[in-house]
Amino acid sequence: MENILYLYALPYDPKRPRICVDERPCQLIDDVLVPLPMEPGKPKRQDYHYKRNGVCTVFMAFEPLTGRRFVQVRKQRTKQDYAEFMCWVAAQYPNVEMIDVIQDNLNTHNPGSFYQAFAPQQAFALARRFQMHYTPTKASWLNMVEIEFSV
Numbered sequence: 001m002e003n004i005l006y007l008y009a010l011p012y013d014p015k016r017p018r019i020c021v022d023e024r025p026c027q028l029i030d031d032v033l034v035p036l037p038m039e040p041g042k043p044k045r046q047d048y049h050y051k052r053n054g055v056c057t058v059f060m061a062f063e064p065l066t067g068r069r070f071v072q073v074r075k076q077r078t079k080q081d082y083a084e085f086m087c088w089v090a091a092q093y094p095n096v097e098m099i100d101v102i103q104d105n106l107n108t109h110n111p112g113s114f115y116q117a118f119a120p121q122q123a124f125a126l127a128r129r130f131q132m133h134y135t136p137t138k139a140s141w142l143n144m145v146e147i148e149f150s151v
Helices: 002-009 079-091 112-117 120-129 144-150
Strands: 018-031 050-063 068-074 099-103 130-134
Touching (some): 002 099, 018 144, 050 079, 079 099, 112 120, 120 130
Parallel strands (some): 018 099
Antiparallel strands (some): 018 050
């Protein structure tokens, strides 16, 4: 916990940004009945029935000190999806020395995912771009991207 709090207290360094990373499953739902629009003196009326259209996973990286957010929606949450998302995030920071990543200790959240998704040379180069910092077990609330998802 102290390591995460220490990172949050550091001043902004454009050569070493700090990002929070996580993903969240989402249900894709649709209305069964068309909602009735709001009219003067009447609120919008919406039925509670819905149609389930499947699920997806929203990946997000959030840089608290700048407010930058990077979001991708994917069909699932696999090591491949995580690796591709992190590769895309790294491309958003072409001129930095290292990116500090705050994330929970999920089985996909490690450089091993890069090696399952990419050739060894590319995986190694990508792994060297990130310094991983893991929130303690049962303390993922220390990851500011969790707050972003809550909002």
